Amino acid sequence: MIGPVRVVGTGLLGTSIGLGLRARGIEVILADASPTNLSIAIDYGAGRAALTGDRPQLIVVCVPPDVTAEIVARELESFPDAIVTDVASVKLAPLAELRARGADVSRYIGSHPLAGRERGGPLAGRADLFLGRPWVVAAHDGISYQQATAIDDLILDLGATLVEMSPEDHDRSVALVSHVPQVVSTLMARRLTDAPAASLNLAGQGLRDVTRVAASDPELWVQILGANAAPVREILVAYRDDLDRFIEALAEPAAPGARRRVAEELAGGNAGVSRLPGKHGHDRRFVSLTVMVDDTPGQIARLLNEIGALGVNVEDLRLEHSPGAELGLAEISVLPEAVTRLTEELAARGWRIAG
Amino acid sequence: MIGPVRVVGTGLLGTSIGLGLRARGIEVILADASPTNLSIAIDYGAGRAALTGDRPQLIVVCVPPDVTAEIVARELESFPDAIVTDVASVKLAPLAELRARGADVSRYIGSHPLAGRERGGPLAGRADLFLGRPWVVAAHDGISYQQATAIDDLILDLGATLVEMSPEDHDRSVALVSHVPQVVSTLMARRLTDAPAASLNLAGQGLRDVTRVAASDPELWVQILGANAAPVREILVAYRDDLDRFIEALAEPAAPGARRRVAEELAGGNAGVSRLPGKHGHDRRFVSLTVMVDDTPGQIARLLNEIGALGVNVEDLRLEHSPGAELGLAEISVLPEAVTRLTEELAARGWRIAG
Numbered sequence: 001m002i003g004p005v006r007v008v009g010t011g012l013l014g015t016s017i018g019l020g021l022r023a024r025g026i027e028v029i030l031a032d033a034s035p036t037n038l039s040i041a042i043d044y045g046a047g048r049a050a051l052t053g054d055r056p057q058l059i060v061v062c063v064p065p066d067v068t069a070e071i072v073a074r075e076l077e078s079f080p081d082a083i084v085t086d087v088a089s090v091k092l093a094p095l096a097e098l099r100a101r102g103a104d105v106s107r108y109i110g111s112h113p114l115a116g117r118e119r120g121g122p123l124a125g126r127a128d129l130f131l132g133r134p135w136v137v138a139a140h141d142g143i144s145y146q147q148a149t150a151i152d153d154l155i156l157d158l159g160a161t162l163v164e165m166s167p168e169d170h171d172r173s174v175a176l177v178s179h180v181p182q183v184v185s186t187l188m189a190r191r192l193t194d195a196p197a198a199s200l201n202l203a204g205q206g207l208r209d210v211t212r213v214a215a216s217d218p219e220l221w222v223q224i225l226g227a228n229a230a231p232v233r234e235i236l237v238a239y240r241d242d243l244d245r246f247i248e249a250l251a252e253p254a255a256p257g258a259r260r261r262v263a264e265e266l267a268g269g270n271a272g273v274s275r276l277p278g279k280h281g282h283d284r285r286f287v288s289l290t291v292m293v294d295d296t297p298g299q300i301a302r303l304l305n306e307i308g309a310l311g312v313n314v315e316d317l318r319l320e321h322s323p324g325a326e327l328g329l330a331e332i333s334v335l336p337e338a339v340t341r342l343t344e345e346l347a348a349r350g351w352r353i354a355g
Numbered sequence: 356m357i358g359p360v361r362v363v364g365t366g367l368l369g370t371s372i373g374l375g376l377r378a379r380g381i382e383v384i385l386a387d388a389s390p391t392n393l394s395i396a397i398d399y400g401a402g403r404a405a406l407t408g409d410r411p412q413l414i415v416v417c418v419p420p421d422v423t424a425e426i427v428a429r430e431l432e433s434f435p436d437a438i439v440t441d442v443a444s445v446k447l448a449p450l451a452e453l454r455a456r457g458a459d460v461s462r463y464i465g466s467h468p469l470a471g472r473e474r475g476g477p478l479a480g481r482a483d484l485f486l487g488r489p490w491v492v493a494a495h496d497g498i499s500y501q502q503a504t505a506i507d508d509l510i511l512d513l514g515a516t517l518v519e520m521s522p523e524d525h526d527r528s529v530a531l532v533s534h535v536p537q538v539v540s541t542l543m544a545r546r547l548t549d550a551p552a553a554s555l556n557l558a559g560q561g562l563r564d565v566t567r568v569a570a571s572d573p574e575l576w577v578q579i580l581g582a583n584a585a586p587v588r589e590i591l592v593a594y595r596d597d598l599d600r601f602i603e604a605l606a607e608p609a610a611p612g613a614r615r616r617v618a619e620e621l622a623g624g625n626a627g628v629s630r631l632p633g634k635h636g637h638d639r640r641f642v643s644l645t646v647m648v649d650d651t652p653g654q655i656a657r658l659l660n661e662i663g664a665l666g667v668n669v670e671d672l673r674l675e676h677s678p679g680a681e682l683g684l685a686e687i688s689v690l691p692e693a694v695t696r697l698t699e700e701l702a703a704r705g706w707r708i709a710g
Contacts, residue, residue: 114557123645123684123709134557163556173554176546181565184543186624187597188536191590193627198520199528202469202489203631209564210536214628218621222614229608235546236602240595242542247591253584259577266573269541272548273569276558292483300669301659308653317655317674329486 002153003057010041013087014062015125018046020158023127041122058150061086065223069097083148085111091138091167093227109148112136135160138167175231189214286315286333292352293328312338357508358412365396368442369417370480373401375513378482396477413505416441420578424452438503440466446493446522448582464503467491490515493522530586544569641670641688645709648683667693
């Protein structure tokens with residue numbers, strides 16, 4: 001177990017780190033330039049305010065990429081015995097800036113938890129945000145992650161999986177699996193801005209999935225894309241080459257070979273998506289069942305009361321309300337061992353189970 | 356209620372239509388070129404085999420787009436009293452081909468249920484597949500949907516929402532909300548085919564969402580994209596223009612104006628995705644408030660009971676449950692006119708409102 005951890009920046013990631021460490025009984029010291037965010041995070045149970053004389057063993061800087069190097073440098077100076085890490089989505093740029101600032105990088109080791117949500121801020125924080133997620137430790141020439149065992153402990157304590165990677169490999173990897181998908185999604189969503197509402201009413205899950213991350217914070221993403229421009233650009237250029245071929249094939253869909261070329265691109269997409277590990281990103285710990293509920297007041301409360309009376313704990317609940325439909329769908333997540341009995345008992349009580 | 360319905364093609368859509376109609380007690384006659392698929396669909400409860408002398412009132416052709424017109428023409432000829440519809444994802448191409456074949460289009464009215472799953476085949480069929488989903492009826496000059504009341508009944512019986520649209524508007528709309536997202540997703544997934552496994556291990560929900568539809572059946576999509584090539588191509592060209600600007604801005608991310616251009620694209624993406632109706636947390640018809648709830652059984656039910664007692668209908672509810680935190684967050688969507696009173700009344704009853 002690690003000693004006191006100082007978390008600088010109490011947004012989504014900082015607050016989640018605080019909540020996760022506090023749940024393991026670890027002392028967490030919180031700091032934030034915004035007194036409002038700081039007091040929310042403290043009230044939320046993510047840690048305590050900083051005190052004079054604090055001697056943190058580890059400092060985790062959870063601030064936007066643009067100011068990461070500046071804050072890391074300040075923390076390295078203020079706490080000369082501490083190891084300092086950060087959680088920014090790019091790793092080469094902050095390291096280069098730290099070196100340019102003449103910071104003591106022998107105590108800095110960059111890291112990046114691959115976890116996030118669309119919503120930001122302390123109230124979006126969750127102790128289990130990092131559970132089962134990769135957490136890259138991007139050691140540079142001046143330090144190895146074995147020198148910084150506190151980071152190892154941090155990652156294990158939060159239930160994440162440590163992945164060692166050079167800063168270069170990290171930045172290339174996230175360009176592919178995170179930054180380019182963000183651009184692709186954004187550009188798709190851009191096409192919706194002046195579309196007729198009647199067209200958008202036909203949207204299904206496919207469009208929603210493709211454009212979901214386009215709702216992310218533009219300010220943060222300007223920083224990320226600016227700091228990782230070269231690898232992102234390289235992949236986008238390759239993407240555009242494929243797109244050019246697609247557009248060309250559609251110009252004369254009946255021309256010889258046009259169908260084959262489209263089919264090859266589609267099959268290539270199949271092959272690419274099949275390489276992604278773990279088919280579903282859904283929470284593996286729970287299974288869900290969907291119950292149809294009439295669109296009248298009190299129905300959900302009645303359902304939850306009956307589930308509670310059966311002694312089953314609802315881990316997560318999501319209500320789908322389709323415009324125009326008489327029915328809502330309540331998707332209820334429960335522990336796997338409860339689902340069969342719950343399904344039977346609810347059906348016996350007249351609830352319609354959709355699947 | 357409609358009379359006997361003949362469903363031709365017992366894949367996902369045909370079987371789901373059969374199951375949904377059977378659940379309403381409507382007689383369903385099934386036909387399929389594949390005896391295997393047909394017998395699976397019959398065993399599954401989607402309907403009965405065709406008999407000599409069947410007099411269906413309505414025929415629903417659920418075959419791949421490439422052969423839709425051929426089968427519709429055959430059905431129009433075989434059953435001279437029946438109204439014939441189809442469910443293909445494109446509407447202009449089949450109509451043009453039917454006219455070219457000299458078919459009696461005064462009894463044909465194209466339609467398209469906006470529903471589907473990644474999995475195909477009769478065993479993927481679900482009686483509730485169309486529940487709350489839009490179902491476009493694309494009347495042509497020779498027929499209005501009021502002439503074809505059986506189609507109205509079909510759509511209502513399956514719980515879908517009837518949307519009237521010209522074949523042209525339909526094809527342009529689905530190019531935007533379905534066909535272009537398919538291409539965008541496919542091209543992103545293509546980039547994964549030769550990526551290092553270590554990079555793919557960092558993939559999160561964002562990449563999974565963007566590439567989910569890339570797993571769709573290439574054969575079906577070659578047909579769809581070929582049949583709707585012009586509108587799809589037009590949108591892809593506009594998409595490529597934006598992509599070009601993005602790539603240019605990333606070539607010199609520190610150049611004057613580069614950041615602003617990237618920020619504008621990202622904000623445009625925000626604006627586009629916010630226009631999607633019925634999206635969780637973004638539904639413009641409702642506003643949401645977040646209530647903190649203790650992590651004890653029965654709290655949500657108590658909250659919903661009190662909201663119900665206030666006469667307020669919960670349109671949508673999402674429960675955030677963070678194992679490490681002492682609190683859950685219930686995000687409740689209500690009609691805008693109810694939110695002020697509800698916030699006050701809940702606060703007066705001791706609930707903590709988070710925002």
